[in-house]
Amino acid sequence: MMGFCTECSQQQDDDQKFCRFCGERLPGAMLMRQLREEHANIQAQKTGQVTQTQQANLATLQAIELARQQQGNEQGN
Numbered sequence: 001m002m003g004f005c006t007e008c009s010q011q012q013d014d015d016q017k018f019c020r021f022c023g024e025r026l027p028g029a030m031l032m033r034q035l036r037e038e039h040a041n042i043q044a045q046k047t048g049q050v051t052q053t054q055q056a057n058l059a060t061l062q063a064i065e066l067a068r069q070q071q072g073n074e075q076g077n
């Protein structure tokens with residue numbers, strides 16, 4: 001699998017940490033996978049197709065956000 005440097009657009013291996021052309025830090029395989037997943041999510045939202053996994057992810061995110069807000073309130077008071 002190949003990726004591209006966000007700075008100079010040269011083709012890179014996914015597992016490379018730095019661009020060998022310009023030295024820009026590359027996202028690495030894990031982040032690349034994350035970005036692709038995010039991209040798929042956005043595409044799914046656009047087309048109105050949301051998988052069960054994506055719905056579960058969304059529910060988790062909402063739960064985290066809710067917990068964060070509750071924590072913030074407690075600290076605020």
Ligand SMILES: [Zn+2]
Nearest residue numbers: 005008019022
């Ligand atoms: Zn580069």
